[in-house]
Amino acid sequence: MLRFDARDLRNACGSFATGVTVITTRTDDGDHGMTANAFMSVSLDPPLISISLDHKSKMRERIRASGRYAVSILGDDMEHVAWHFAGRHNEALSTILEDRHDLPVVPGAAAVFLTEVEQEVDAGDHTLFIGRVTHLERRAEIGPLLFCGGKFARLAAAI
Numbered sequence: 001m002l003r004f005d006a007r008d009l010r011n012a013c014g015s016f017a018t019g020v021t022v023i024t025t026r027t028d029d030g031d032h033g034m035t036a037n038a039f040m041s042v043s044l045d046p047p048l049i050s051i052s053l054d055h056k057s058k059m060r061e062r063i064r065a066s067g068r069y070a071v072s073i074l075g076d077d078m079e080h081v082a083w084h085f086a087g088r089h090n091e092a093l094s095t096i097l098e099d100r101h102d103l104p105v106v107p108g109a110a111a112v113f114l115t116e117v118e119q120e121v122d123a124g125d126h127t128l129f130i131g132r133v134t135h136l137e138r139r140a141e142i143g144p145l146l147f148c149g150g151k152f153a154r155l156a157a158a159i
Contacts, residue, residue: 017148020074022085023051023059024097024104025066031097031104034059035086037147038126039071047133049113052126063117063129071113072106075142076154081106082145101135110142 004012018037025032038052049071053060063069074082084093097104105112115131122128146153 014149017146017153020078020082020145020147020152021051022072022074022081022106022109023053023063023069024072024106025059025063025069026102026104027062027065032059032062033085033097033104033106035082039073042130048118048130049115049133050128050130052123052128055125055127060127064120067117068103069115069117069129069131070100070103070105071115072109073111074106074145075108075110075139076145078106078109078145079152082152100137108139108142109137110139110144112137 019039021036021039022033023036023039034057036051036053040050042048042050051069051071053063080090081093081096084090084096096106098107099105100112101114103114105114112135113131113133114135115133117129118132119130120127121130143155146155
């Protein structure tokens with residue numbers, strides 16, 4: 001018998017510091033993005049990454065429609081970008097996305113991955129989209145934006 005609820009689980013998982021990403025895709029009706037921290041490396045050979053999207057997420061159906069997605073890892077000075085794609089619309093950022101091989105990405109991100117969906121895995125109330133990396137970029141001089149305990153943070157020292 002479980003002795004915790006969904007909020008307890010969410011709070012406990014929130015103790016794990018993560019990076020902050022913006023997941024994007026392009027469909028016939030335009031470019032779409034959302035802030036997420038459910039991202040991970042899956043395999044180096046072949047090059048695979050994964051994102052996890054709630055079944056109620058609009059992005060879930062958009063990625064299914066496009067068959068592709070990009071992940072932009074936000075730099076430590078990009079909290080305003082994270083908020084924008086988390087639903088706090090900032091008019092100044094409405095045209096921030098730029099094109100990389102026909103996918104929208106966040107310019108100036110610490111790293112960018114472009115993928116083609118290789119596999120979908122339903123896992124409880126989420127879907128894992130495993131993507132084969134087709135292109136990547138990294139700016140080593142940019143530190144990552146972090147998220148832990150419901151707050152944004154930065155590393156104390158450079159990586």
